[in-house]
Amino acid sequence: MKKAFVVVICICMVHLVAVAQEQEGSFKSALSIGVTLTDGNSETLLANGSLVTEGKNDGFGSIRAGLEANYGESTIASNTETTVENLRAFVNVQKTLSPMTFISVNGEVLYDSVAQIDYRATLGPGLGVYLIKNDKTSLFLEVGPSYVWEEVSDVGDDYLALRLTERYDYTISKTSRLWQSLEYLPRADDFDDYLLNAEFGAEADITASLKLRLVLQNKYDSTPGAGLEENDLTLITGLSMPL
16 A cells, blocks of 8 residues: 555656646756776676756746666675665655745655665655845755655555755856755654755766766665664766756
């Protein structure tokens, strides 16, 4: 039953973006790809990719949706171990209430085999306020409830959580920008049980149609599966191109 909920969330996310793009508005998509290989006494492979669509729509407001995937393996003396294997889909819709406030709907589905997350889906509304908003800089805070469905280490659970987020975007120049985000998801009935997701990224143009991208992601789970670490840190480098 819980897996059915996750499927429904994914379908709703895809449908929401598709409907928004069909209406009047301006959208842009970008594909990012990175691959790292080593050979010799040890062989390693690390590949990552993402596809992000974002823009504004007269009916829905601001929309950002995407799909991210990372895979890594290491081979030593013919023994191959998967070191990274995860997939994440997300969508964020913001509707302006005033020049500095908005309401939102946020959805996300995560799979991570190394962290033994068979699935983790979150969905919920939010209320946000911009502390800074101009042509170069934006900083907003957002708060709202989220419902979480998950199966970690073959143990299923679902619960209500509080979602607190912060995002900062800064345009350094016409050819470069950086961003930072923080998301805190404590369980509503137990604040000692929480998720914390952070991201820092920078992007610079190489050519008019090719960008160099560097992203640092940190995922913290205060109650991970048995025998697993609470913290997962990922550094991603790659190239990004508009579609």
